[in-house]
Amino acid sequence: MPAAAARCAATTAAAFLICALLALTATAAASAARPRGTAAHARHVSVTVGAQPAATAVPVPQSFLGLSFELSRLGLVARYAESGDLVALLRSLGPGVLRFGGVSADTQVAWTDPETPKPAWATAVVNADDLRALAVLAQRSGWRVLLTIGFGHPDLQAAVREVRAASEILGPWLEAIELGNEPNAYAAHDLRAEPWTYAQYGAEVSAYEQAIAASVPGVPLAGPDVTGSRAFDEWGTGEAVNLKPALLTGHHYPLGCHQKVAPSISRLLSPRTRRRELRSIELYMRVARGAAIPFRLDEANSVSCGGTPGISDTFASSLWALDYTLHAMAGGMAGINFHAHPSNCTGYSPVCATTPEELSVGTLHAQPEWYALLLARSLIGDRVLSATINAGRPRNADVMAMLAPYGAVHLVVIDYEPPGSKRLALKVHLGPGFGAASVLSLHASSRAAKSAVALGGAFVAADGSFSQPPAQRLGRVRGSTLRFTVPPSSAELITVYPLVPPAK
Template sequence: MRRLSSSRLVRIGAGAVVALSAVVVAHGARAGVVPEATPVATVTVDASHTAGVLPADVLGLSYEADRLATVPGFDPHRGNIANLLTTLGTGNIRIGAGAVDYFVEWNPSNKPLPSWAKTGIGHADIDRLAALVKATGWNVELGVNLGHFDPKLVADEAAYAVPRLGSHLAAMSCGNEPNLFANRVRPSGYGYGQYRPEFESCAAALKSGGAKVAGPNTNGGRWLSDFVADEHSRIVMLTDQQYTLGGGPKSTKTVTDLLSASAVKKELSGITGPLAAAGSQHVPLRRDETNSANIGGIHGVSDVYAAALWAADYTLLLAQHGVSGLNFHGTIGRCGVPEQDKRVRFYTPLCAATGADLAAGMLTPQPVFYGLLLVHLLGPGRFLTATVSTSNNITSYAVRGSDGKTRVVVVDKDPVSATPVTVLVHLGTGTVGSVLHLTGSSLTSATGIAIQGATVARDGTFTPGNAGHITGRNGDFTVTMQPGSAALVTVAS
């Protein structure tokens, strides 16, 4: 049995060192059947040491800019999108991605579009988004076109968006993945030196319209150190992008890869540089586009129950290390149907199951949504140091909530089994607790996912089943759970 502490340093790759706040244990076969009464893991929570903050707006969703023009789309008065966002608490909607630079133009006067553009957005589209965030309390990061940059259009869009979105406009950003502009919308050899003056022109246009600015939205941590050193006075938030698995929809990666210790090492390695860059100038880091795999994800990996467990674990892992929030990329279009960029968003947290649902604005939560919902139920607060001792693929996170209660999430990433296992949670205090379970029929199933036996209602609301009750002895709580599931334990201090 191996023991990994939140205070232990793990060396990853060529000299990179990161503090491992969650516990990651490589998946391995169990020797025989573990008796139900024998804990397969022990989680020890040190309530005297905090280990970071879980922000109230840690959850986020990310969309291509052309989704703004869809109807009913973000309209809170039609369909169920307002209820779905409310079900996740308060969060951040990021609008931008590749569409913002390559085929979307700000076109409020509805003039003929230039040859490169496929979609024009205007006043009505901003108005729908503004109504949604005012109804739900969510905030917005709104991207503008840097690929085909027109400072007058950028300033005009900012001037319209700022008063409509008001305090819900967290920031506006210039373009998406500018580190990939070369040979696309810029000449060969385009790099940070050419990008910087363009960004500064874009930032000036945004500020002329009253907007705060975020950036640079590069992928893989590129340009961040130089950018934050040069531009920290112009931005309120540093943004980056990364996906856990590469290869896109043609990848041969499996759910085992997604839930593996090597995936976690990659995730931790991927935030080391960005967090250092953000910390050097005391600006928050938000991963404003992310998901399980790039280019729409992997069918059978990104759209199944394993992705729910992964999303919960990934969000808490990065948040505990200091990332202020994560925006999971997706669509509000049809499930499994390519969009204008010819990509299917297998990884999307939400999508419309049928054409009729799309027309009515009725979206169906997908597996990733349930992982995010579990994080919401954990609630904001301060992370506590947690140590897990186990030979299984189990991680755990502890949070002292703003209500004074201690909550512990245990994520068992082993294959689903009908044979229950027990986990001993040592808090050192408390006598009565409750537990909610995130469950699914198998890691590769897209259906049957529930929290305490309940699913999100068609209208987008959610009420979990009655929580299970557990009794502590000397501050120890024994949690019985299904392999391939997650448990949320709540104990009053």
């Protein structure tokens, strides 16, 4: 894009985000940061916010946020209902979805009960006691459960017995049952022989679906839980047509551990990565919209294979996670689950334990990524607004506008520029009827910071709870325009309040 001013108009959420990226993606020249409110002569990025959401815009679901754990950790995580701080951590985000799956679901974990002995290939098991502990965790946290049944080592009768137990024990806390993890990659992992396409998978999984429906009628199924959006056109369409699940699912990792170009903070936060992510979301949602079935991204994080130290455990991952969550909301997804390894604080994990002793009792610590979820919870129930963006000097940043249920406009501005860069100056044009504005900042000392990440200057307490501080006053809308600046390497939630709240 040339350095001259660029104009981009949008009428849908997805188009708006693409326009924001096109308008604000490049690296600006570094200069000394100036305090808020002193950028009167700075060249502003102009954002005109639509008065009303598009007719197709729906509120962000209440259970949009979620975590994902390896199925091999189900017993451990479930027992955190009785000790540790996971319940308080989950409650701080409101309702959500706990997903248990990952590669261990197909390669390590088997169901056992009096009729089902542990098979020779399994190194771990899940049983009714684990599910009873999980039910307690669900009840105390208010989070529902998306449970993966292993499909890598077929055992139809064991699967039926496990689904029956999960339905009886979890009851209303069971979100859905998934059959297998990333089944499109089974042949690559020697779990099936070639040829292995959706045709072969569909035939096998249909037998499971029929047996489950006959034994446990009404249990919702989810799938196909593919590795990424490239496989979803074939596998998601096949799942939607043949199985008609209650929920379509898939995964996303923007960077791969085995890529020729090594993962880095710069790559994670690059405009190119965000543009590719937008296309990925559209691939998923095109199938979901065509099938009229909700889609949940039930496993996602920064770098595959458990993450990369110095990237996945830094503030950069928090900025990425927030931005991607916004994209998922704008795209119309039903929710997103960030994959977590509670024993690995140097990889990707929103929460983790620093010692084996802490892991055993559930003493978990909020990692930088967790703060992105805390900010995102403020957008639950919002609807995405359309916008027109006029950008002068290009910049590596992202912007999103949403309408809160009480009539306020939420603006989320993420500036990826390194510390020391010039502040991003924005001029936001709103319709009539808006007054005061406030700001809640997500910040750290740098993109590489591994600690001292704060939301509104506050930190997660030792018991896992979070008391969000009052937002700071930003200013007032004058002549339907709000002007403000955003510091580099930060994310800010701007709330613009209506002069008169809408009638209930």
